[in-house]
Amino acid sequence: MARHRIAIMGAGAVGCYYGALLAIAGEQVTLIGRPALRDAVRDRGLLLERRGRIELIRMDAATEPEAVAGADMVLVCVKSPDTEAAAQAIAPYLSPDATILSLQNGVGNAERLSAGLGRPVLPVVVYVATKMAGPGHVAHFGRGELVLGTGPGAEAAASILRRAGIPTEISSQTETALWSKLVINCALNALSAVSRQPYGRIIATPGAADLMKGVVAECQTVAQASGITLPADLWDQVERICATMPGQFSSTAQDMMRGRATEIEFLNGEILRRAHNLGIAAPINQALTVMVRLAEQRQA
Structure with a gap:
């Protein structure tokens, strides 16, 4: 061959x-x-x-x-x-x-x-x-x-x-799959980056699961307003990733630990931009985006 x-x-x-x-x-x-x-x-x-x-x-x-x-x-x-x-x-x-x-x-x-x-x-x-x-x-x-x-x-x-x-x-459903992955990344990546903690420790921290559920809910609202139908089990997928990869740091966290620019503007920042254009509030995604931006400025 x-x-x-x-x-x-x-x-x-x-x-x-x-x-x-x-x-x-x-x-x-x-x-x-x-x-x-x-x-x-x-x-x-x-x-x-x-x-x-x-x-x-x-x-x-x-x-x-x-x-x-x-x-x-x-x-x-x-x-x-x-x-x-x-x-x-x-x-x-x-x-x-x-x-x-x-x-x-x-x-x-x-x-x-x-x-x-x-x-x-x-x-x-x-x-x-x-x-x-x-x-x-x-x-x-x-x-x-x-x-x-x-x-x-x-x-x-x-x-x-x-x-x-x-x-x-x-x-033919890659757009839906990419959106689903985006939502999961929004729930995990910024928190892992700002805290410099792996998924298992994050979800075990009191209040963290509720925070991540709030991120998922905001993303789902923006997706629906954008004409994207997401699977109903997204939060279950987040929990499954935390359970099966408890020691994993997000790619955003890995970038930050290496002193490199992150993709936050295309993760939580993407949701924030779309929410703004649609007239939808996304305060949790906004907070996470701003925290990562601030952390990147400190490194720079």
Whole structure:
């Protein structure tokens, strides 16, 4: 079977994890990320930590966007604030028939990428718990499923991912799934970041569950006013994540602990913007957004 050339643009914890699985399956993978990642992967390979053991995986790594040239499939994993810049950076180098996937938090990123590239982009809902444990060292803690939106190249992309052992489905309901994930992230990410606590400790703290339920309720009101029907069991999903991944810190918390900018404006901040435009009050999401902004200013 012919190898596919796959580029991971913005290879952090999510991109490195899926890139590692694709490389293990024999695909030709290039990680595009920070200089520390490039240097570590080129020197010794990528370390994948999972199931109590560490594997060393050889693959290519780069820092420049032109590394997407010749790729059959590009997984865009940049932070939401960098979406337009990433589109502009990779556009000149993309193969005409390359399939572009957006593996990003929040809603609307695939559309923003598509607008910047002038070509279709498949939205992807990512369900995985990972973190970078060091330069070129990704640790996996749970799950790993992907849900791809429908569109050109979706079936072929799903086939490649499935051959790598990545549970993948194609759905016409990715917008609802992305919204559902957004609401869950709104309930967990900012609290984990501001408190620097993992999910298990947060939900065990008196009053925290009621606070998170308030976040979910505000998000559901905004979603309904936006014409999005969300599943009725969202709070159950939040509780399940806290129970099954009690030691997990949110991606927002991980960014903050590394002194990096967070995606808060595309999580609770996204709900806050939409609520304002709709004339809806969202005081809990507003408070969490402001607290993360203040924490980011302190770090800066």
